[in-house]
Amino acid sequence: MRTWRSWFPILSLAGGLSAASCADHGSYSVTWTFVGGEGAPSGCGLHGVDTIHVTGANTAGDGEDLIALCAPGGLTHEVPVGDWTFTFHQLDVRGRPIMPVDAQGQPVPDPTATATVVKDTTLDPPLAVELTPRPECSDGIDNDGDGRVDLDDLDCGGDPNTATELPPPAPAAKL
Numbered sequence: 001m002r003t004w005r006s007w008f009p010i011l012s013l014a015g016g017l018s019a020a021s022c023a024d025h026g027s028y029s030v031t032w033t034f035v036g037g038e039g040a041p042s043g044c045g046l047h048g049v050d051t052i053h054v055t056g057a058n059t060a061g062d063g064e065d066l067i068a069l070c071a072p073g074g075l076t077h078e079v080p081v082g083d084w085t086f087t088f089h090q091l092d093v094r095g096r097p098i099m100p101v102d103a104q105g106q107p108v109p110d111p112t113a114t115a116t117v118v119k120d121t122t123l124d125p126p127l128a129v130e131l132t133p134r135p136e137c138s139d140g141i142d143n144d145g146d147g148r149v150d151l152d153d154l155d156c157g158g159d160p161n162t163a164t165e166l167p168p169p170a171p172a173a174k175l
């Protein structure tokens with residue numbers, strides 16, 4: 001009994017997938033950079049972003065849920081046709097969502113984009129989204145290479161919202 005019950009949702013899901021595959025499909029494309037125009041090949045590693053998690057829905061009720069490596073800076077993926085809204089989440093190396101904050105510590109929402117996906121066509125030009133990096137003092141990275149990460153780096157001053165792990169500028173030498 002228990003075995004039959006546990007199989008039932010899986011069989012239902014398979015039926016749903018095969019029905020969905022009959023729909024017309026096209027592809028969306030997206031590229032991402034970091035605020036300020038910094039490219040993904042350097043920015044993803046620098047800001048501790050391992051993957052990008054794309055979620056979305058179209059007006060017909062289809063869904064998108066895809067995780068792609070951050071460093072390539074873009075992806076193309078086939079989905080059912082329709083008017084889509086996508087959201088782009090940053091994930092760290094452990095697959096945990098990254099919650100970017102601004103200099104005041106206020107959360108910055110994940111970027112979203114809308115697109116109309118047309119049958120047998122790839123969206124051109126691609127969607128372009130801009131990711132907000134975390135402050136250096138809470139990104140899990142030893143940004144300045146001194147062997148101390150985030151709040152272990154005294155230059156963060158104990159504040160996870162500090163923008164840089166670099167020491168403050170030395171006072172001008174007195175003559």
Ligand SMILES: [Ca+2]
Pocket residue numbers: 135136137138139140141142143149150165
């Ligand atoms: Ca850091």
Ligand SMILES: [Ca+2]
Pocket residue numbers: 141142143144145146147148149150153165
């Ligand atoms: Ca450091």
